[in-house]
Amino acid sequence: MPDPRVCLEALSALSGCRVESTPGRSQIQPQDLVNIVALREFYKQEGLQELDYPSIGTMSLQDPDPDEPDLYGPAPSLTAGPDPGPGPGPALADRKPVKLNPEDFFHPQYDYDFTRIQDGDRRFLRGNEQYVRPCGWDRAALRVTQRYADGDGWLGTGRDAWPVSYQGHGMDGSIILVRGGEPEDEPGYLEAAAARLTERRTQGRGVYSTPDVRLAEKFCKTFRSQVDGKKYKVLLQNRINPETRSQCQREDVWVVYIQEGLNDVQTRALVEDAIRPYGLLLKEA
Template sequence: MPDQELCLEALSVLCGCKVESTSGASQLTPQDFVNVVALREFYKQEGFKKLEYPSIGTMSLEEDADMYSAPLALADGSGESLQHTVKINPQEFFHSQYDYDFTNIRDGDKKFLRGNEKYIRPCGWNRVALRVLQKYSDGDSWLGTGNDAWPVSYQGKRMDGSLGIILSHDGPPNDEPSFLEAGCASLVREETRGRGVYSTPDIKMAETYCKTFTSKVDGKNYKVLLQNRINPKNRKTCNREDIWLVYIPDGRNDVQTRAIVQESLRPYGLLLKQA
């Protein structure tokens, strides 16, 4: 496992809160963590400036806030801080037994499957495993390699609605009338407007949207991503290759929105790579 403080910095960058260790109970589970990361990006797409999350409170959605600078204040001038310190117990949050360093691994033509779908391993990255085994009522098959496993999905901090709309059309984009008609139709159909949480099965694409930070531990620059599993029943394919969307219908309240994310994305790895 990389330096624990470095991992906490990476978590801070992803979730927008300053994450510190504690020997007591964690404020966030790994599932809570991916919920926060996903909801932050979604609510920013919707034009909100703040996010409420249980056990944390009100968080600022201001872009690229420095987690180690002076806290942001509420827009109403009240002086109340929106930048929170979140405590996690590393023993509860990380699962070092399953860490895997892909830094010097190159897969070449090797093929891997998860849930009978192509798995592009995070070669070049160092994966810190999250403690997610035996945490879900439906068991651990979602995390396996069999038919019931969920496909692998990578999530970057800057993956949002600019990545593309969903198309109700089979095959890659082209200039055929049927494709163009489908594209036009997708602009007016509510379920194809791309409202929701974006991720990708392609680690190289995810890297282009990842967050980079300078560590106070060693002064080096690092890239950071989340490695998740995505519920194949809850994803939609966008018109841009290798982009997946968890669609959130309009009119859902905060609790319903959080439930959709929680039923669709499950984290299992924090990925770090020296920039």
Template structure:
């Protein structure tokens, strides 16, 4: 497993929260779960697309959507409050958040022409990355088939930073994903119509694409610069394919309430790995 302190910094970089380790289960300060992690990361990107400046997340509070600068890249001005003091404080029980038995260091792994499947779909393993496994087994109704390798498993997707509708237009009609045969006509129309990108949360089965849009931070622990990506499973019933290869959308309909939006994300994306790579 990567250094737990560096993992906490990676979580800070992804969520915009200030992470503090704890060994206690009952705390006045909220604790983060792996599902909270993917919810916050996905919702931050979605609400940024929608033009919001802040995100309200239950039990955590207000998260700024504007602090996207490289963490710790430069000290704050002396006249300003430290950046960390402005972030919500969240406790992390490292023993319950991470599942070290399933950590896997892909740093020096090269798969070549080998093929792997998850849910009968190609799984591009995160070669070159070090994975800290998240404790998510036996945490969802219906068992752990979604996390397995068989036909009932959910496919693997990676969530990088700044993955939004600008990456790949999904063909739409009246605001809804459309799979009608008029593909070429819709493609031509998409060149001149506004707001043709899909409304929702984007991820990719391609780790190399995710890396291009990943979050970077400079660690205070060891002074090294890291890339960070979330490794998730995506509900095959919820995703939509974009007309750019290797990009998936969890569609969020117009006029969805905040509660509905969160529910869609939670039913569609489940995290199981925090990936780190030296930049």
């Protein structure tokens, strides 16, 4: 497993909360993490400035100044009291911490280091669909077994398993515009992609992810660790419900549509039924 302290920094960077370790009860569970990451982007699409989340409170959805130093929890987040006490630095002084018990949150038995693995032409399946393994990344497994009423079949390798998807930062409808290489490599590709955005089925009011870790990396969050001084990229590795996800006009982009008129509780329930996390991915930048 990557250094647990670096993992907490990664969670801070990905969620926009200042995540701290506690020996007691965790305020959030792995499912909350993917909910927060997904809903942050969804509500930003909707033009909102804040997200209210149970057990945490009100979070700002605005991104910070990228030049702000020593900021591993990169989004202005929870309102704190006048005296936050000792912490990782002045950049986080105005943020209320979110407490997390690593023993309850991580599952080291299923950690996997992909940093030196190259799959080449080897193919893997999850849910009878291709699984692009996160080669080059180090995975800290999340404790998600025996946490869902329908059992653990979604997490397996058989036909009942759910396919794998990856999620990063800023993965909204603009993800369908991203192509490999540079824009000049494909003349007119922006115009063509923009035209497709006008199609109702690809406008996509919902939550986006991708089965291709290489595409997800274009949207990863980065942070500089105060533990070891290194710069890291971070992603979530999820399973996605094949019955609730839809494919955009890009075969490597999936969307879970959120219909108009749902309240916050219904929206969160829809996300929980569609996407389940099981790995926190780290890679040196």
